[in-house]
Amino acid sequence: QFKNRAEYMDALSGQILQRLRLRTQRETRGYKELIAAYGYLESQLEQSRKKISWLEYEKEKPKKDTENGSEVEDTALKAKLEELKVIQYELNDAIKKKAEYADKVCSQADALKKMEEDLGLSQTRCNELETLNKALQEKLTTAEEIVTVLSRTSEAIMGEHQSLQALYNSQQAKFKGMERDLAHLTQQVLEHKMKEAEDLNNETSVSKKLLQLTRLKELQESVGIGNKKVPPLKGGVGDMSGANEKLGATPSFVDDVVIYPATPFDSLEAHDVEVSALCFSPDGNYLATGGGDKMVKVWNVKQDLRTADLKCSLSGSGGGIMSVQFDQSSKTVLAASNDSMARIWTIGDLITRHTLAGHSGKVMTAKFMEDNNKVVTGSHDRTLKIWDLQRGTCIRTLFAGSSCNDVITGKYLGSTIISGHFDQRLRFWDERTYNASEIALEGKITSLDYLPERYLLLCCSRDNVLRLVDLRQNSVTTTFRADGFNVSLDWSRACFSQDGQYIAAGSHDGTVFVWEVATGKVRSKKEHSSVVVSCSWHPLGQLFASAERSKRVTLWSH
Numbered sequence: 054q055f056k057n058r059a060e061y062m063d064a065l066s067g068q069i070l071q072r073l074r075l076r077t078q079r080e081t082r083g084y085k086e087l088i089a090a091y092g093y094l095e096s097q098l099e100q101s102r103k104k105i106s107w108l109e110y111e112k113e114k115p116k117k118d119t120e121n122g123s124e125v126e127d128t129a130l131k132a133k134l135e136e137l138k139v140i141q142y143e144l145n146d147a148i149k150k151k152a153e154y155a156d157k158v159c160s161q162a163d164a165l166k167k168m169e170e171d172l173g174l175s176q177t178r179c180n181e182l183e184t185l186n187k188a189l190q191e192k193l194t195t196a197e198e199i200v201t202v203l204s205r206t207s208e209a210i211m212g213e214h215q216s217l218q219a220l221y222n223s224q225q226a227k228f229k230g231m232e233r234d235l236a237h238l239t240q241q242v243l244e245h246k247m248k249e250a251e252d253l254n255n256e257t258s259v260s261k262k263l264l265q266l267t268r269l270k271e272l273q274e275s276v277g278i279g280n281k282k283v284p285p286l287k288g289g290v291g292d293m294s295g296a297n298e299k300l301g302a303t304p305s306f307v308d309d310v311v312i313y314p315a316t317p318f319d320s321l322e323a324h325d326v327e328v329s330a331l332c333f334s335p336d337g338n339y340l341a342t343g344g345g346d347k348m349v350k351v352w353n354v355k356q357d358l359r360t361a362d363l364k365c366s367l368s369g370s371g372g373g374i375m376s377v378q379f380d381q382s383s384k385t386v387l388a389a390s391n392d393s394m395a396r397i398w399t400i401g402d403l404i405t406r407h408t409l410a411g412h413s414g415k416v417m418t419a420k421f422m423e424d425n426n427k428v429v430t431g432s433h434d435r436t437l438k439i440w441d442l443q444r445g446t447c448i449r450t451l452f453a454g455s456s457c458n459d460v461i462t463g464k465y466l467g468s469t470i471i472s473g474h475f476d477q478r479l480r481f482w483d484e485r486t487y488n489a490s491e492i493a494l495e496g497k498i499t500s501l502d503y504l505p506e507r508y509l510l511l512c513c514s515r516d517n518v519l520r521l522v523d524l525r526q527n528s529v530t531t532t533f534r535a536d537g538f539n540v541s542l543d544w545s546r547a548c549f550s551q552d553g554q555y556i557a558a559g560s561h562d563g564t565v566f567v568w569e570v571a572t573g574k575v576r577s578k579k580e581h582s583s584v585v586v587s588c589s590w591h592p593l594g595q596l597f598a599s600a601e602r603s604k605r606v607t608l609w610s611h
Contacts, residue, residue: 062186066179073175080168087161091154094147101144108137247424251464262506311550311594314557314567314609317580321361323350327602329544329586330376334383337592339364339400341386342606343374349388351400358596361608367398369405375544376418376459380425387428391415395430397442409440411447417457417544422484423464431457431472437482451482451489458499458543465505473498473512475543479522492527494520500546504553513547513558515540519568533568535575546587551594559585565599565609580607 324344331342333354340352340361349367372392379386385406389395395416397407409419414433421428427448428440437451437460455476462470468484479492479501496514503510509530510522517540519533539561547558557567563581565588568574581601588599597609 062182062189066183066186069175069179073172077168077172081165087154087157091151091158094151094154098144098147098151101140101147104140105137105144108133108140243424311552311554311590312597312609312611313555313576314565314597314599315576315578315611317578317607317609319360319608321352321606321608322604323352323600323606324348324604326604327583327586328600328604328606329602330374330388330546331587331589331598331600331606332377332379333589333591333596333598334379335381335592336383338383339379340598340606341377341379342600343377343388343390344604345373347371347373347390349374349377349386349398351386354591354596358591358593359608359610365400365403367400367403367405369398369408370394370396372415375416378420380421382425385425387419387421389416389419389430393432393434395419395428395440397428407440407442407445409438409447411438411450412436414456418459420460420462422462422470423467429460429462429470431460433457437470437472439484449487451487453480453489456543458497459501459546461501461503461510463503463505465503471501471503471510473501477514479510479512490527492522492529494529497543499540499543502546502548502556504549507553509549509553511547511549511556513540513545515543519547519556519558521570531570531573533573533575535566535568535577537562537564537577538566541584542586544586545584546589548589550590551592555590557588557590557597557599559588559599559601563601581605 323342324346325348326345328342328344331340333340338354340354341349342352343349347368347370349370351364351367352361353364354361367386367388370388370390370392371394372390374388374390376389377386378388384399384401386398386400387395388398393410393412393415395409396405397409398405409428409430412430412432412434414435416430416432419428419430422439426442428442430438430440431453432438433456435453435455435457437453437457438447439449439451440446441448451470453472453474455474455478457472457474460470460472470482470484472480472482474480475497477494477497479494479498481490481492482488494512494514496516496518498512498514500513501510508524510524512520512522514520517534517538520529521531521533522528523530533556537560538558540558541561545559547556549556554570555567556570557565559565559581560577561584562579563583563585564577564579565581565585566575566577581599581603582605583601583603586600586602588597590597595610598606599609600606
């Protein structure tokens, strides 16, 4: 109800003064009555004294008259004496009351003095409050002035903020438009590059096929076999005659485009502990290896295909590396590891670009999909996961029901993803619907490789058998065995040569086995001292690499 603090303090001071005045009136009212009664008693006492003096005079007078011989009547004297006694009694009573009233007056005087002291203190406090009130009033005035200035400043800042907000909204709209334009241009560039790469791959494939056909024709003419059929192979690998017809197999010879790995010429101590994976880059310039030391190492492959030296080491994995793969540009490396994650590095700056975390078991395999913007991973947790690298998230989880040891995907398979599992089954996943079909084999599958020119899928399994599955028929067409060949690891990797003429795999005793696909003829050489985990041909076919668990990678020539 008060406009400001000054009005409140003025009202409070007035109330205090009024209460003090009322208390003074109430306390002094009794004193006034007491003082009046005391004055009246004083006057009565004075009259009594005068009367006593007169009576004493009258009392002495009869004695004088007796002495003078005068006689006074006894009756009148007695009456006077009685009256004197009454007056004396009244006098004593008046003196007693006077003493009582005097005590009361003293007590009331003390109380009045104390009240006057309290009144003085109250007055002093009131003065202090008035002084404080004035000081607070001045501060309030100053604060009101500051509030006024701040209000004006706030209004100015608010206006500036609104203008900046409008400018920000405008710039944000422009930025979003530029982002859309950039995304559109990026998509166009990617499509253009992909088309260029596809055209170049097609041109290279056609040239390679023409070269091979020319050489084959020249060789056939030189040996004079013409259109004769090669007799079917009988023996340990089974009857291959049917397979030869289906595969359009050529005679058994060592082609000079893809070498038969016969002679080891170099050995690299690649890792501090076992080597578990290796892979050549698509352009053939690099060899990537992964090991139990949680490192991916990239090696420069010299142009003479006779030497390799370390280019860089990619760190950051929390577990041993289980598989490695380059993207189509040969600038990015994808690795699966047994810390339940997969990671992607760029070898130019050694930066970890993506960490794909989401599996609950060790990741056995990871592969780039057709456009290199997606990755598929397979894990011991019995699932496959598809990852969108542009968003950095898992966009689909496929529940296989069995541990996945390897996957195959790529442009030659379209929207199909093929996975090999511990439960001896191949599963075929349609990326559009994520429905799966399957083929049952007779061994736990450890690796897969694909030869797109012949629609052949190579399956390595723990029953020590390599199988070729014709994807046009979805059936096993050929099996490969050999004495002493033993697949001892769940991640042992077998591979095709670039032209599909050979398949190679490593054994538990350090031996590398190579089969001719057309005839089933097998050759082997023991160069390693421990289990051979993985092997791979160079993209040009003139170099072969194999990795063993005891740190070493061996390079082979024909």
